[in-house]
Amino acid sequence: MDFQNWLEQYKTAWTTCDLDKMKEYIAKDYQAREIRRGELMDFGYEESINGWEQGFQFVQESDGVWELKQLNHYSLHPNQEMVVLMATIRLNDKRVPTANLFFETFEEKEGAWQLVRSYIEAGLPSDNIDEY
Structure with a gap:
């Protein structure tokens, strides 16, 4: 499957809360770094799934x-693509106050695309989405 079609499936799994698909789409050796309110946290596959x-x-x-x-x-x-995404949640048709900015690196391994790395700026004002 080409990357663009796969990416649409990945985003659909995210927006439909499909945990089983996300488990498939994230590499077992996944590495991530998140910055929230100036604090740095590194984590891997298990913490990501949780x-x-x-x-x-x-x-x-x-x-x-x-x-x-x-x-x-x-x-x-x-065999590597990076996608920059901004995500937030709407409750009662209003955005929650915060959003996260994701720099997602995907790699094709043995014919299948997987998320291998993420850098995440968390807790940004959700109104920033409208600026892009």
């Missing part, structure tokens, strides 16, 4: 919806 599970549960229990905006896309290498 975070997705909590986030998806919150969205579903709150009757919320993900608002996901793709800001840019870069080809890094023949």
Whole structure:
């Protein structure tokens, strides 16, 4: 599958809170760095899945919806792509006050695309989405 089609499936798994698909789409050797209020946190696959599970549960229990905006896309290498996404949640048709900016690196391994690295700026004002 080409990257663009796969990326649409990845974003759909995110916006529909499909944890099983996210588990498939994230590499077991995934590495991430998140900055929130100036504090740095590094984490891997297990912590990521736990975070997705909590986030998806919150969205579903709150009757919320993900608002996901793709800001840019870069080809890094023949089998590596980076996508910049901004994400927030809408509750009762209003955005929550914060959003996260994701720099996601995807790699094709054995014919399948997977998320291998993330750099995340968390807790940004959600109104920033409108600036892009």
